[in-house]
Amino acid sequence: MTSFLQLPAELWLQVFSFLSWKDKLRVRCTCSHFKHLLDKSRLLWDGFSVVLQDFSRYNHSFWRSLAQRQVGRVLVRSGKKKHLAQISSWLPDLSALRLDDWKGGAINELKRFHQLQQLSLTSCSTPLTNLDFLFSLRHNLTQLSLCNVHLTCPAPHLLGAISQLTSLTSLLLHHDGNLKVPALNGVLTHLTKLKHLSWTMITYKILPQDFFRPTHLAGRGGALHLCDLQLLNYDAVVTQEVLQPLSHLQSLSMFHLYSVPGPTCHLQTWLTSLPQLHSLTVYGGHPLAAYVDFLPSTLLSLTLCVDLEPEDLQVVSLRAPHLQHLHLEPWSSSSSLVRLLPQLFPHLTMLRIRHHNVPDSDFLQLQNLQQLDVLEILDSYYRPNPLDPSLVVNKPSPHLLQLIVDFQKMTNHRVKVLTSSHRDLLTCHCV
Template sequence: MYLRRCGSRSHLRRYSPAGGLIMAALRLPAELWLRIFSYLSWKDKLRMRCTCSHFRSLLDESSVSWQGFSVVLKDLSRYNRGFWRSLARWQVRVVRLRAGVKKDLKLLSSWLPLLDSLRLDRWMELEVRELQVLVQLQRLSLTSSCMPLSRLDFLVPLSDQLTQLTLCKVQLTCPAAHLLAAVTQLRRLTSLQLHHDGSLRIRTLSGILSHLTRLRHLSWTMITYKTLAGDFFYPAHPPEGTAGLQLSHLQLLNYDAVVTQEVLQPLLRLQSLSVLHLYSVPGPNCHLRTWLTSLPELSSLSVHGGHPLAAYADFLPSSLLSLTLSVDLQTEDLQVVSARAPNLEHLHLEPWGSSSSLIKLLPQLFPHLKTLAIRHHGVLEEDFLFLQEMKHLHTVEILDVYHRPNPKDPSWVLYESSPHLLQLIQKLQQQTNHRVQVITSSRSNTLSCDCI
């Protein structure tokens, strides 16, 4: 069977004696087709929409089919009215705009009145005041701006709207006090990410944490800190009836500061900690040990770079359920992790060296895993298929989805699943009776900055 487009109308044709089956399929109830489409990726939905007018009509008239759909746009003059009408019908709420200017915001407001999440990459003008025309905007991300921001007054009209704010690789020429004054007016914020090159000097976060009482997720560049002040996390006026901050997720970029358990006392409720050494090289002392021994309720830990796992493996809390490791590690280090966190359910394993010798040990070391993210290059087929021994495993993500189709030309790289990987996936799914889902494409958040 194949799909064919004829003239100005779309038709499904099958050149076989069973061609009538296609017409019968088209008479299936719309609810059934939409149920089938719900299992497709966004790309596959778009492909199905292009096959015939029947499918296009079904998908366009069902905004539910497009819930969570996001688009990446650049040079809005390229898009015609039909394109905008489709986005409007799908009730698109999340947009990533590259190299935008102020007039683009008015266009987005006109065609996408429900837009509530926006990422602006490489903003081309000095000010972003037109953001206030997006009356439904709740989540805003400014990344890699081409022009410096000398003022942040454009945030003030959004103070009753924004729940999430990301400023990443944005040149801020305003004083730190001006930044703090603008950010602390966003009283509805539940998530704040501020990533910079080290030019911003803020001694303590106590002022921010005092005003943003709803804050649950905080991501902060730590490259300028050598020692954390005693009041670094202490809000000046903690919320009444609470024992410490309400933060549940804390992300630290380029962290290597001396810290004490007393400084971390307000973070007793912290459940998730991420430490990313993007460019920095940590000093001789592993300060992560202090964090791990001070957070009794920590259930998720993510470490990228920094000291080898052996430097802090013995300090992992037994409460851990999720662990991400993109670090230097050895087989014996994972054995320590298994003993320290016996109930681990989610593991993202991306060692700096080869992982080929580690995969076959995972079923024995972490029998309760439900999700697993690993590399597959260099892993023997029998070791990969040994993952079927994990009785609770339901999702495997492959982190290195690429291959070189011509061994004589190593520069030719295809970023897609190789035939060998597809065979491995098929065998694993067959041996687990399709209990295990294998993901080969990253499901990144459209609003997340590229440095995470």
């Protein structure tokens, strides 16, 4: 072991750069020499995120190690006001922060984080009476997410606070329908740099003509710079004229989480109004057959978590012949769909599917996707005891692991197979 420790630090750091976050933490615990090397090399921890909860467990040594790594992304669960003060004293240059299930009442302590660029508040039942703390963050904040937050301030106050954040490129606001915002044009007028918008639509029945048209585009034929739009619980009547400011939109996502859409499929109007659409995500709502004939030929990425039949996929392949990314979670049985994919979508480079109820022979047929780079299996769990269906093991079954081995041999390990997804620390669970 002594001879290994005599190797140059630069060589060890190069080796450590190939490790995952978990492996780095494991190596750090093996000896004081590796602990010193890892903690002193900030580049090795670039992008590292940490989840903090039960703050009584953290001692001075713990905080010092985070400070040495210059941790820039933190998720705080069930935190309080004093915890924010503690974090800011050790990590003053924090760039991304998420507060989940906040317990501390007012969060004016956020003004301590002068370098904060991304802020997310999720599942906070403690009422937020105002958002004045945003004023001190307005210069650097580029991403703001408010999901399932108990807002007691009126809508004009909320919109006024958000409108000050003129550097925002991403805005997410998910609520239970208690927020009454007549249109989004007021927000879009001030947030001219906005690229990503995620909004709850449960309160809208008919979208007015100027719903998406900010003041600086009033009476003109110009389009917004918005390129990614996510709408939750959408079922509003819309016209192509209303959607004209979104003509440059590249990604559209419709999530029907808590509502059942009415008899009219308004998604048809959206799809015929977005000539540059490259990515489409639909979760719930009408069956695919209701809008499959309106899919634009520009689509490169498609996510479908809806009712669909094999013949619907055949239409998709005709409407979107250049599809590269496909995420398929049919609400009906998928056993007869997987075998069709190599023939219908030969250009796929990324595929996300569920494997339960799919015959092994159909799964292995995916080797015929000659351009496939990544295959993600979304249901990597199993029930080891048939007599106890409540017992679920949340990891790949031995059978699935062997199936993956067989698949990789058949593809000469060309395809990377994933059995677990890694969500961004700051994202909510709605989308």
